Amino acid sequence: MKERSMTAILAVILLILAFLSLFVGVINLDPASLLAGDMEQWGVFLVSRLPRLLAILCTGVGMSVAGLIMQQLCMNKFVSPTTGATISSAQLGILLALLFMPESTLWGRAVFAFAAAILGTWIFVWFIQRVQFKDVVMVPLVGIMFGNVIGGVTNYLAYKYEMTQALSSWLVGHFSLVLRGRYEIVYLVVPLVILAFVFANHFNIVGMGKDFSRNLGVPYLLVLFLGLTIAAMITASVVVVVGSISYIGLIVPNIVSMFKGDRIRGALIDTALFGAIFVLVCDMTGRIMIAPYELPIELIVGIVGSLLFIGLLFYRLKHGRKAVRLKNLWDGGCRASAGSVDGGESS
Amino acid sequence: MRIKELTKKYDGKTVVDGVTFEIPKGKVLSLIGPNGAGKSTVMGIISRLIARDSGQVSFAGTDIKKWKSRDLSRRLAILTQSNHVQMKLTVRELVSFGRFPYSGSRRTKEDEEIIDKAVAYMELQDIQDQFIDELSGGQRQRAYIAMVIAQDTEYILLDEPTNNLDIYHATNMMKIVRRLCDELGKTVILVLHEINYAAFYSDYICAFVDGKIAKFGTVKEVMTKETLSAIYKVDFEILEISGKPLSIYY
Numbered sequence: 001m002k003e004r005s006m007t008a009i010l011a012v013i014l015l016i017l018a019f020l021s022l023f024v025g026v027i028n029l030d031p032a033s034l035l036a037g038d039m040e041q042w043g044v045f046l047v048s049r050l051p052r053l054l055a056i057l058c059t060g061v062g063m064s065v066a067g068l069i070m071q072q073l074c075m076n077k078f079v080s081p082t083t084g085a086t087i088s089s090a091q092l093g094i095l096l097a098l099l100f101m102p103e104s105t106l107w108g109r110a111v112f113a114f115a116a117a118i119l120g121t122w123i124f125v126w127f128i129q130r131v132q133f134k135d136v137v138m139v140p141l142v143g144i145m146f147g148n149v150i151g152g153v154t155n156y157l158a159y160k161y162e163m164t165q166a167l168s169s170w171l172v173g174h175f176s177l178v179l180r181g182r183y184e185i186v187y188l189v190v191p192l193v194i195l196a197f198v199f200a201n202h203f204n205i206v207g208m209g210k211d212f213s214r215n216l217g218v219p220y221l222l223v224l225f226l227g228l229t230i231a232a233m234i235t236a237s238v239v240v241v242v243g244s245i246s247y248i249g250l251i252v253p254n255i256v257s258m259f260k261g262d263r264i265r266g267a268l269i270d271t272a273l274f275g276a277i278f279v280l281v282c283d284m285t286g287r288i289m290i291a292p293y294e295l296p297i298e299l300i301v302g303i304v305g306s307l308l309f310i311g312l313l314f315y316r317l318k319h320g321r322k323a324v325r326l327k328n329l330w331d332g333g334c335r336a337s338a339g340s341v342d343g344g345e346s347s
Numbered sequence: 348m349r350i351k352e353l354t355k356k357y358d359g360k361t362v363v364d365g366v367t368f369e370i371p372k373g374k375v376l377s378l379i380g381p382n383g384a385g386k387s388t389v390m391g392i393i394s395r396l397i398a399r400d401s402g403q404v405s406f407a408g409t410d411i412k413k414w415k416s417r418d419l420s421r422r423l424a425i426l427t428q429s430n431h432v433q434m435k436l437t438v439r440e441l442v443s444f445g446r447f448p449y450s451g452s453r454r455t456k457e458d459e460e461i462i463d464k465a466v467a468y469m470e471l472q473d474i475q476d477q478f479i480d481e482l483s484g485g486q487r488q489r490a491y492i493a494m495v496i497a498q499d500t501e502y503i504l505l506d507e508p509t510n511n512l513d514i515y516h517a518t519n520m521m522k523i524v525r526r527l528c529d530e531l532g533k534t535v536i537l538v539l540h541e542i543n544y545a546a547f548y549s550d551y552i553c554a555f556v557d558g559k560i561a562k563f564g565t566v567k568e569v570m571t572k573e574t575l576s577a578i579y580k581v582d583f584e585i586l587e588i589s590g591k592p593l594s595i596y597y
């Protein structure tokens with residue numbers, strides 16, 4: 001099964017990279033002394049390296065799956081947590097938590113972020129459903145504007161109450177603060193992604209339109225809001241721990257769907273794996289480039305992501321919506337996905 | 348299926364006005380009429396896509412509102428105009444959605460056989476792994492019909508199935524409609540703009556004007572010079588070709 005082998009290759013790449021990433025960082029870890037039982041090394045490993053890896057994996061999987069769901073439900077390839085105001089709403093939620101409950105724990109902030117992200121995404125989708133845009137590009141543009149309005153409110157409040165310093169850690173995503181005890185919320189991504197997999201066919205049917213899903217006896221609004229809620233909660237749990245990370249939810253599902261099509265059941269695992277690889281490579285690049293210092297992931301993802309995005313647009317211009325066929329383009333497909341990994345490292 | 352005193356208003360304007368008729372089982376019924384006569388709205392209401400203001404639609408003895416949506420989707424299928432599909436689904440994936448009302452996400456072996464048959468019936472075997480957004484309009488329309496066949500309902504409702512198709516594909520579409528009725532025993536209800544297709548391929552015609560039924564009857568009863576001129580407000584001549592009344596308008 002050629003279709004499966006793409007998944008297998010992605011999984012193997014991810015495993016190798018994940019293993020390597022555990023030994024990249026300021027303090028030198030090496031497998032030999034870990035096996036020899038060096039307590040100090042184990043400490044670093046368990047408190048910092050492993051949590052960081054797990055957070056990265058959850059972020060990559062979560063953001064790309066959230067993007068996949070949003071794109072399907074909104075019938076628009078340019079919608080994602082970034083262009084759908086989800087991330088900025090979650091940030092506003094965090095700020096409100098900091099303002100009203102200065103003593104709040106990570107969980108307290110998470111609840112605020114969940115509520116705000118869900119509400120923001122619902123409002124956005126409600127709006128684009130009311131105003132039927134003829135041009136598909138209008139939808140993400142409206143989303144970006146809406147997101148910026150919310151971001152503006154966030155910034156205003158942050159300035160007014162002198163919270164800009166505190167907020168900045170949630171505005172630019174980075175993994176350097178991920179330590180044991182401070183990141184576990186991101187695990188919520190796992191059950192949410194499983195839930196998304198269970199309802200994958202429902203999301204597909206709703207993505208085909210209101211009449212289409214009514215005909216098949218699928219409750220359109222219920223599934224739409226369920227899907228958006230899942231996507232918003234995934235996004236919010238990532239934003240609370242890591243901060244905002246753009247582009248992943250936009251680019252990863254688009255690249256995968258070029259090879260795999262839009263059937264969520266078929267594309268979800270590949271999207272998740274590819275998303276994890278993408279974030280992991282970007283994070284390792286950020287750690288290596290100016291070692292012993294590190295660059296925030298948001299910066300690397302921003303650069304790599306925008307390059308890939310432009311590439312994607314050019315590809316679409318040249319080839320239209322034609323799919324990349326795995327059957328006849330199997331070699332080419334491998335090269336393309338390997339190419340993007342290389343691209344991440346070289347930039 | 349019985350429709351009684353159906354009424355629907357949009358922004359105070361009455362679009363469907365006291366429509367009463369009965370859908371003959373196992374036949375092809377075409378709804379015709381000028382633009383804005385309410386035929387598509389009636390179609391939407393009897394397939395529970397559009398909410399009605401008043402009146403009754405009873406299906407198998409029970410009002411359509413009281414049916415569970417999923418149960419109804421095993422007995423009645425509707426296809427609306429699907430002009431711009433953005434989705435990259437293969438033909439087979441689309442057809443397999445027809446089994447969703449029965450098995451949800453867990454398709455059985457029997458489902459796969461039904462899907463195979465539907466694909467074969469619409470002669471889509473060669474293109475079943477192609478993406479629907481890369482197909483021609485005619486092929487895509489056939490893929491949707493295959494989905495409806497897989498849905499295995501007694502009633503099939505088609506909203507302007509010949510829209511945006513050229514003469515070749517539109518005529519093929521109408522032949523398929525006839526086969527759905529004659530070979531598979533389906534009751535097919537169509538909204539059509541092209542009266543001659545309605546005349547040649549259906550058993551009954553229901554003509555709408557201004558939200559009311561102007562004439563309901565067999566093809567021969569409706570396809571008269573007087574009736575059609577009154578409905579469309581242009582001059583008509585009726586010719587008989589291979590035993591069917593066809594119209595010329597000018």
